[in-house]
Amino acid sequence: MTGWRKSSYSANGTDCVEVGHGVGVRDSKAPTTHLALGPAAWSAFLTAAKADKLTR
Structure with missing residues (x-):
């Protein structure tokens, strides 16, 4: 896999x-x-992250 991007956060x-x-x-x-x-x-992960539904 190529083309990695770092999180802006x-x-x-x-x-x-x-x-x-x-x-x-x-x-x-x-x-x-x-x-x-x-x-x-990936789409499900992004949806959960945007809705702040990920557990820590």
Whole structure:
């Protein structure tokens, strides 16, 4: 997967969530691993995040 983008909400360059074309998500501290997500799962994640329905 190429074309990773860092979250604009990251406070600095080391503690970031990155999103890749395809769709995948990874932690910038562990760039060799990522969570692959299909379009439906990515859409559901974004919907939940925007509605503040993610648990911590």
